[in-house]
Amino acid sequence: MANRVKQRMVAARLLQALPILVLATFIVFCLMQLIPGDVAVTLAGENASMERIQQIREAYGLNQPFLVQYGQWLAHAAQGELGTSLLSGEPVAHTIARTFPNTLLIAVYAVLVSVLVGVPLGILAATRAGSPLDSTIMGAASLGVAVPNFWFGMILVLFLALGLQWFPATGFVSPLEDFSGALWYATLPALALCTNGIAEVARQLRGSLVEIQSSQHVRTLHAKGLSPARILWKHGLKNVSVNLLTVVGLLFNKILAATVVVEAVFAIPGIGSSIVNAVLQGDFPVVQGAVLAMVVTVILVNLCTDLACTVLDPRIHA
Amino acid sequence: MAHDDHTGQPLLAVNNLNIAFANDAGETAITRDVSFTVGHGERVGVVGESGCGKTVTGLALLGLLPERTARVRGEILFQGRDLLNMPARELRRLRGRDISMIFQEPMSALDPVFTIGEQLTETLRAHEKVGRREARERAVAALEEVGIPSPHLRLDDYPYQFSGGMRQRVMIAMALICRPRLVIADEPTTALDVTVQAQIIDLLRELSDTTGTALLFITHDLGVVAETCSRLLTMYAGEVVESAPVDTVLRRPAHPYSSGLLRSLPGLSERGGRLPSIPGRVPAPGQMPAGCRFQARCPHSADGCEQGQPLRELDNGRLARCWRGAELTLPGAVT
Numbered sequence A: 001m002a003n004r005v006k007q008r009m010v011a012a013r014l015l016q017a018l019p020i021l022v023l024a025t026f027i028v029f030c031l032m033q034l035i036p037g038d039v040a041v042t043l044a045g046e047n048a049s050m051e052r053i054q055q056i057r058e059a060y061g062l063n064q065p066f067l068v069q070y071g072q073w074l075a076h077a078a079q080g081e082l083g084t085s086l087l088s089g090e091p092v093a094h095t096i097a098r099t100f101p102n103t104l105l106i107a108v109y110a111v112l113v114s115v116l117v118g119v120p121l122g123i124l125a126a127t128r129a130g131s132p133l134d135s136t137i138m139g140a141a142s143l144g145v146a147v148p149n150f151w152f153g154m155i156l157v158l159f160l161a162l163g164l165q166w167f168p169a170t171g172f173v174s175p176l177e178d179f180s181g182a183l184w185y186a187t188l189p190a191l192a193l194c195t196n197g198i199a200e201v202a203r204q205l206r207g208s209l210v211e212i213q214s215s216q217h218v219r220t221l222h223a224k225g226l227s228p229a230r231i232l233w234k235h236g237l238k239n240v241s242v243n244l245l246t247v248v249g250l251l252f253n254k255i256l257a258a259t260v261v262v263e264a265v266f267a268i269p270g271i272g273s274s275i276v277n278a279v280l281q282g283d284f285p286v287v288q289g290a291v292l293a294m295v296v297t298v299i300l301v302n303l304c305t306d307l308a309c310t311v312l313d314p315r316i317h318a
Numbered sequence B: 001m002a003h004d005d006h007t008g009q010p011l012l013a014v015n016n017l018n019i020a021f022a023n024d025a026g027e028t029a030i031t032r033d034v035s036f037t038v039g040h041g042e043r044v045g046v047v048g049e050s051g052c053g054k055t056v057t058g059l060a061l062l063g064l065l066p067e068r069t070a071r072v073r074g075e076i077l078f079q080g081r082d083l084l085n086m087p088a089r090e091l092r093r094l095r096g097r098d099i100s101m102i103f104q105e106p107m108s109a110l111d112p113v114f115t116i117g118e119q120l121t122e123t124l125r126a127h128e129k130v131g132r133r134e135a136r137e138r139a140v141a142a143l144e145e146v147g148i149p150s151p152h153l154r155l156d157d158y159p160y161q162f163s164g165g166m167r168q169r170v171m172i173a174m175a176l177i178c179r180p181r182l183v184i185a186d187e188p189t190t191a192l193d194v195t196v197q198a199q200i201i202d203l204l205r206e207l208s209d210t211t212g213t214a215l216l217f218i219t220h221d222l223g224v225v226a227e228t229c230s231r232l233l234t235m236y237a238g239e240v241v242e243s244a245p246v247d248t249v250l251r252r253p254a255h256p257y258s259s260g261l262l263r264s265l266p267g268l269s270e271r272g273g274r275l276p277s278i279p280g281r282v283p284a285p286g287q288m289p290a291g292c293r294f295q296a297r298c299p300h301s302a303d304g305c306e307q308g309q310p311l312r313e314l315d316n317g318r319l320a321r322c323w324r325g326a327e328l329t330l331p332g333a334v335t
């Protein structure tokens, strides 16, 4: 029965996602109209005649009313047709397949580092709440939340890449071709992205652990004679896991958005830099396709975290 | 009922227990020189107005007060050993095995994200070397004992799937699963419906009878004390003001505060009543008068009451913190 409920929840959530997808791509499409510059002029090359430009407009359907253009894009996208780049002619699906793995690698890497460093720090601070160690960790975390990612990225490049030459300062290889090489390149960008994440995870985890530890049911556990270690690792962590998972899900979304800046700093061919380039050049099929891929990812990640939460906390129902 | 075992010492002897909490202004004393005993298998009721220190005393017995702020002095002898000087590890072994506690709020006292089967078996497995299977069987038996229908089907349910009364039954099962010598029940029925209250009280009394477990029963309900306990401790403003056999104190209390409580009682057959109120207010912690703490509200106050009042021994094992206790003839609930 529980499985049926869960299946229905997934179906309902996916259905709810459709209007979000349409809305997100529509807003991006509208914003594209506001950006100065005309892709047809770019495509026509230097010194092109007005006639030539007009021909290009017609060929790409750029002369049509804006809503019709969006409608056509949507109709194609619904059939899995994302079109081709106006400038390079590369199918948008290929662009996504080429760049998105890079971005995902960096984002997942950054989230993993945030969790692997943030969780122990949060636990350490919570178990020593009120101690100097706790204040130090929480002070550093407040700083970490406040520092912008790209600023930290610059410092990292200066020290670890240009100074110590441990990691490459720019560039990338695809994780699909050379995974360990890709990890190598992804390390600095991921580190740059994870400062906020570590701080966020540590702070939230400490907060919810401290709250749980003073709860009545934890007092019962002490009264039963369980050891503090067992109470923390078994009951404490399971009780805060829903909270933690929610934080990590939101963090992934934030980090995914922040890759746009970090990809620019590290000159990485990710989906963020594809979007930036395409926006600058008015290459709307690429922008639309890439945004669609991002939004779908975010929706799926949210769905997965919500599903995991229902497993971890029996009180949550779809 | 046997108050002492063959060694001649009571199961629990609390001597001069002083509990204070540290705060910015220094320390606030909550209890002063609380002393009492609980014999083997004895059921002792503890009553007193809200804030008089009943819960903190109960928590102190198990070492459950917040370590960082609580200052506990005195002696808590359990089976002859002082719990206050016991290494944390050993005290932990005692908790849940020799001394258990049942709390007021069954809705929040169980861990919401673990099944009750898990919570029962982990208690057992913390103290005894038993395999998973056997632990589950004993958990089923424990649930059966507290009257949970089809217990083997409920083992994998979560606390939210139980009603308040059923959760309190689970708490009782958990408290008794290791067959402790002493159970501290801190207002175990206050949060429940009146009809359920009676069932839970009956259950506790029955189980204490069948298992020989002593019960320290903190309650607001003097009717429950009359039916369940053999001795009553009355607390006022952080002190024990009277300790006497229940039948004696009901007829002839020796402390004006106990008398006030009993006299305004609607009727001992009625259950679920709150403590009746006595005119005046309890002095705040940290602002206690030097003499008798009840003086401002006492109708029998006289010259001499401004002196500090020790717990005095009267006839047949009664103790009262009032120098006039022997001379006054105070009305009780039963005449």
Ligand SMILES: Nc1ncnc2c1ncn2[C@@H]1O[C@H](COP(=O)(O)OP(=O)(O)OP(=O)(O)O)[C@@H](O)[C@H]1O
Binding pocket: B021, B030, B048, B049, B050, B051, B052, B053, B054, B055, B056, B057, B066, B069, B285
């Ligand atoms: N952790 C704590 N820190 C500081 N003060 C506390 C703490 N716990 C209890 N107190 C104070 O100790 C006093 C006694 O509280 P306690 O809970 O023992 O009262 P009680 O007799 O159980 O009352 P009630 O009948 O309402 O349950 C109260 O004034 C309370 O504010």
Ligand code: SF4
Binding pocket: B255, B256, B257, B292, B293, B294, B295, B296, B298, B299, B300, B301, B302, B304, B305, B309, B321, B322, B323, B324, B325
């Ligand atoms: S000592 Fe005096 S004031 Fe206190 S209870 Fe006895 S008679 Fe009343």
Ligand SMILES: [Mg+2]
Binding pocket: B054, B055, B056, B186
């Ligand atoms: Mg209380």
